[in-house]
Amino acid sequence: MYGKDTAAGQTxxxxxxxxxxxxxxxxxxxxxxxxxxxxxxxxxxxxxxxxGATALNGEIIVSFDxxxxxxxxxxxxNTVDVQAGLIIDNLQAFAxxxxxxxPVEYAxxxxxxxxxxxxxxxxxxxxxxxxxTREQVLGLTVVTGKGELLHLNKGLLKNNAGxxxxxxxxxxxxxxxxxxxxxLQLRRKPKAVSTFLLAVESPDKLxxxxxxxxxxxxxxxxxxxxxxxxNYARELEGFQFALTEEYPCxxxxxxxxxxxxxxxxxxxxxxxxxxxxxESGLILDGTLALDPDxxxxxxxxxxxIPVGLNQHQPWKNDLSVRxxxxxxxxxxxxxxxxxxxxxxxxxxxxxxxxNIHVNIPRPSNVDEKPFSESCQKVNQKLYLLxxxxxxxxxxxxxxxxxxxxxxxxxxxxEEIEYMxxxxxxxxxxxxxxxxxxxx
Numbered sequence: 218m219y220g221k222d223t224a225a226g227q228t229x230x231x232x233x234x235x236x237x238x239x240x241x242x243x244x245x246x247x248x249x250x251x252x253x254x255x256x257x258x259x260x261x262x263x264x265x266x267x268x269g270a271t272a273l274n275g276e277i278i279v280s281f282d283x284x285x286x287x288x289x290x291x292x293x294x295n296t297v298d299v300q301a302g303l304i305i306d307n308l309q310a311f312a313x314x315x316x317x318x319x320p321v322e323y324a325x326x327x328x329x330x331x332x333x334x335x336x337x338x339x340x341x342x343x344x345x346x347x348x349x350t351r352e353q354v355l356g357l358t359v360v361t362g363k364g365e366l367l368h369l370n371k372g373l374l375k376n377n378a379g380x381x382x383x384x385x386x387x388x389x390x391x392x393x394x395x396x397x398x399x400x401l402q403l404r405r406k407p408k409a410v411s412t413f414l415l416a417v418e419s420p421d422k423l424x425x426x427x428x429x430x431x432x433x434x435x436x437x438x439x440x441x442x443x444x445x446x447x448n449y450a451r452e453l454e455g456f457q458f459a460l461t462e463e464y465p466c467x468x469x470x471x472x473x474x475x476x477x478x479x480x481x482x483x484x485x486x487x488x489x490x491x492x493x494x495x496e497s498g499l500i501l502d503g504t505l506a507l508d509p510d511x512x513x514x515x516x517x518x519x520x521x522i523p524v525g526l527n528q529h530q531p532w533k534n535d536l537s538v539r540x541x542x543x544x545x546x547x548x549x550x551x552x553x554x555x556x557x558x559x560x561x562x563x564x565x566x567x568x569x570x571x572n573i574h575v576n577i578p579r580p581s582n583v584d585e586k587p588f589s590e591s592c593q594k595v596n597q598k599l600y601l602l603x604x605x606x607x608x609x610x611x612x613x614x615x616x617x618x619x620x621x622x623x624x625x626x627x628x629x630x631e632e633i634e635y636m637x638x639x640x641x642x643x644x645x646x647x648x649x650x651x652x653x654x655x656x
Contacts, residue, residue, distance in 0.1 A: 219231065219234045219260055219263070219272070219278045219280055220258075220271060220272040220273070220278060221263065221268075221270070221271050221272075222263040222264065222265040222266070222267075222268060222269065222270040222271060222617075223263065223264055223265065223266055224265065224266050224267055224268040224271070224617065224619055227268060227271050227273065228273065229271070229272060229273065230272065230273050230274060230275060231258070231272035231275065231276055231277070231278045232255075232272075232275045232276065232277055233277055233278070234260075234277075234278040234280055235277060235278065235279050235280065236280050236282060236283045237279065237281075237283070237284060238283045238284060239284070239397075240358055240360065240366065240397040240398060243279065243360045243395055243397050244360050244364055244366055246277075246279060247360050247361075247362065247363075247364040247395065247648070248364040250277065250648045251362075251363070251364060251646055251648060254646070254648075255276070255277055255648065256274070256275075256276040256277065256647075256648050256649075256650075256651050257276060257277050257278075257279050257395070257648055257649055257650070258270060258271065258272040258276045258277070258278050258279065258391070258650055259279050259281070259332070259333075259336065259391035259395050259396075259649075259650065260272075260278045260279060260280045260281065261281055261301070261302065261329065261330035261331075261332050261333025261334075261336070262304065262325065262328040262329035262330045262333055263328075263333075264325040264328055264329045264333070265333070265337060265614055265615060265617065266533050266535060266614040266619075267535075267611060267614050267615045267616055267617030267618070267619045267620050268617035268618040268619040268653070269336075269337065269390045269391070269614075269615045269616070269617035269618070269650070269653055269654075270333070270391075270617075271617070271618065273618075273652075274652070276651075279395065280302075281300070281301045281302030281330060281332050281397075282302055283302065284300040284301055284302040284397065285300055285302040285303045285304065285307070285330075286299070286300045286303070287299050287300075287303065287307075287308075287311055288300065288398065290311075290315065291372075292315075294372075294374075294402075295315075295317055295402065295403045295404070296355060296372060296400055296401065296402055296403065297311065297312075297400070297401055297403060298356075298372070298398060298399070298400050298401075299331055299398065299399055299401060300331075300397065300398055301330060301331055301332025301333075301335075301396050301397050301398060301399065302330050302331070302332065303330060303331045304326075304327065304328065304329070304330055305319070305321065305326040305327075305329050305330070305331065305334065306326045306327045308331060308401070309322075309326065312403045313406075315403065316406065317403040317404060317405065317406065318403065318404045318405065318406040318407070319353070319401065319403055319404070320343045320346070320347035320353070320404050321334060321339055321340075321341050321343070321347075321349075321350050321353060322341045322342050322343050323339065323340070323341035323342060324520055324523055324524070331399055331401070332395075332396045332397070332399070334350050335350055335354060335357070335386070335387050335396050335399060336386075336387075336388070336389060336390050336391050336396060336615075337350075337388060337390060337613070337614060337615040338350050338351050338387050338388035338613070338615075339613060340567065340570065340572060340612065340613035341567075341613075342438045342440055342519075342567060343437055343438055344567060344569065344570040344572075345436050345437070345438060345439060345567070345569030345570055346435075346436065346437050346438075346473075347404060349613070350387065351384065351387045351388070352402075353401050353402050354383065354387055354399055354400070354401060354402075355370060355372045355373065355374065355400045355401065355402055356368070356369060356370045356371050356372040356373070356383065356399065356400035357369040357370065357383050357386055357387075357396055357398070357399055357400075358396070358397050358398035358399070359386050359393075359394040359395065359396055359397070360394055360395045360397060361393065361394040361643045361644065362393065362394060362643050362644025362645065362646065362647075362648055362649045363643070363644070363645065367382065367394070369381075369382050369383040369386070370383045370400075371400075372400035385639065385643075388615070389654070390615045390616065390617065390650060390653055390654050391649055391650040391653070392640055392644065392649055392650045392653055392654050392655070393639065393640060393643040393644060393649065394643055394644075394649070395649065407437060407473040407474075408473055408474040409473070409474035409483045410437065410471055410472070410473060410474075410512070411434075411471065411472050411473075411474075411483065411486070411487050411490075411505065411506075412469070412470070412471045412505060412506040412511075412512045412515050412516070413468075413469070413470050413471075413487075413490075413491070413503060413504070413505045413506075413515075414459050414460065414467060414468075414469050414503060414504050414505075414515045414518060415467065415468045415469075415470065415494065415500045415502075415503040416460060416462075416464035416466070416467055416500060416501045416502040416503060417464065417465070417466045417467070417468065417499065417500055417501060418464070418465055418466070418501055419465060419466060419544075420466060420543060420544040420547040420548065421544045422466070422499060422500075423441055423466060423468060423543070423544070423568060424540075424541070424543060424544045425499060426468060426494075426499045426500065427439055427468075427540070427568055427569065429497065429499060430470060430472075430490075430494075431569075433490065433493075434472035434473075434490065435472055435473045435474075436470065436471070436472050436569060437471040437472055437473055438469070438470060438471040438567075438569070439468060439469075439470045439567070439568045439569040440468065440469040440470070440519045440565070440566070440567060440568065441466065441467065441468050441469075441565065441566060441567075441568040442466070442467055442469075442518070442519060442522055442564070442565035442566075443465065443466055443467075443563060443564050443565065444463055444464060444465055444466070444467070445561065445562070445563045445564075446522050446526070446563035446564060446565045446576070447463075447467065447518060447522065448563075449521075449522055449525030449526045449528075449529070449563060449578065450517065450518060450521035450522045450524075450525045451525070452525045452528070453521050453524060453525050455517070456517055456518075456521050457514055457517075458518075459504050459511075459514060459515055459518065460502050460503075460504060461502070462502065464501050464502065467518065468568070469515060469516070469518060469519045474486075487505055491503060491505060519565070522563070522565050523565075523574070523576075526563060526576050526578055529578035529579055529580075529581075530578070530579040530585075531563075531576040531577055531578045531579065532576070532577040532579070532588075532589075532592035532595075533574065533575075533576050533577075534574070534575040534576075534596070534599060535572070535574055535575075535611055535612050535613060535614045536572070536573055536574075536575060536599065536603055536608060536609065536610060536611075536612055537570070537571045537572045537573070537608050537609045537612035537613075538571050538573070538603070538606045538607075538608035538609075539571055539606070539607075539608070540568070540569070540570075540571045542571075542606050542608070543568060543571065543573065545606075546573065546602065546606060546608075547564060547573070549602050550562055550564060550575065550599075553595060553598050553599065553602075556598075557591050557594070557595065559580060559583050559587065559588065559591055560577050560580075560588075560591050560592070560595065561577070561578065561580070562575060562576070562577055562595075563575075563576045563577070563578060564576070570612075571608075571612070572612040572613060573612075575599065577592055577595065596623075600623050600626040601626070603626055603627065604626040604627070608627065609627045610623045610624070610626050610627045611627070615654070616653070616654045617653050617654070618652050618653050621652070621653065621654060621655075624654070624655070633655060636654070636655045637655045640655055
């Protein structure tokens with residue numbers, strides 16, 4: 218259970234699982250590992266897709282399940298100090314109790330933890346407004362691979378005293394140090410959220426729709442998905458399709474009430490935008506949420522997709538390109554799919570930050586071996602396409618061990634050499650998550 222994450226094809230082989238309750242105990246664990254030449258794998262909620270939290274070669278797992286405390290809230294700054302094992306849902310509930318908001322929002326907030334989020338620089342559906350996890354982190358307490366304790370940035374909003382080492386550890390996947398505590402920025406809650414589900418005829422229309430709507434409202438989210446992907450949501454109990462007909466592509470968007478809008482103009486603003494969209498020819502159909510239950514149902518169109526896909530043992534990829542390149546990328550996906558008779562590609566993702574999830578569900582009549590072989594061939598073509606478009610082979614789930622061989626498709630030889638050199642500085646004995654990213 219503790220030796221693997223949600224990446225497919227893993228067989229856990231850990232030596233033991235440790236449950237520290239304090240930073241001091243983590244320091245002792247790292248000192249012991251250096252002395253005994255044993256490897257450590259930090260473990261949070263294990264919701265990653267790249268094998269970053271896997272113990273496959275007798276490593277010691279360091280679980281943060283018992284380091285889940287909220288340590289301090291600073292009302293004057295709207296910041297909160299937490300331990301790394303705090304579950305994101307609990308962090309969001311705490312923010313809510315203070316009339317505030319923690320904006321890193323995605324499907325697995327009920328099990329993923331703060332430390333893992335920071336170690337992978339988690340994204341989610343509200344990146345377009347609030348940014349990745351990196352933008353929420355004001356300070357970190359880290360135990361390096363040497364066993365040294367670092368207090369990075371100390372929660373300061375402004376600090377230009379030399380290099381900001383905090384950002385080296387954000388997204389480092391536990392290869393440089395073990396994050397034990399964090400100071401996080403909480404945000405003001407959105408005022409009056411409007412939620413629309415829109416149908417369009419092609420990815421090219423999505424690319425035109427996005428700037429059209431972005432120039433008129435304060436976007437919180439702009440999620441997109443194909444009808445092929447939506448079909449997997451339809452398989453789940455509790456799903457209710459909100460439109461009368463099926464269409465090739467969909468956009469689920471949310472925006473906040475504009476500062477100048479009064480409370481009684483929200484409905485008028487929504488009606489104005491929907492009318493303008495229909496008259497513009499950008500959409501084929503659309504609907505909006507008139508109450509909280511309707512909003513929840515519209516979000517099921519996006520949130521149920523990965524849940525439905527997971528019932529078909531999908532091959533997953535988490536990729537990003539420049540927003541302007543998304544239509545071309547999706548057209549190239551169609552071309553790649555046409556080369557294989559035994560696969561069907563379902564795409565969905567966060568259009569507003571260029572992040573597209575590419576899933577290949579395994580057909581019931583195809584054995585695992587030929588399916589895996591086809592997916593490996595698709596991977597090669599996908600990563601070459603990403604390289605050509607100067608995109609990323611990992612938008613928000615890290616490199617882990619599954620994508621380590623493909624890091625060079627997104628990073629230059631010189632960048633990888635610098636990464637390896639940084640790894641040696643903080644973890645000279647290579648005890649932290651060896652075999653992952655560059656280690």
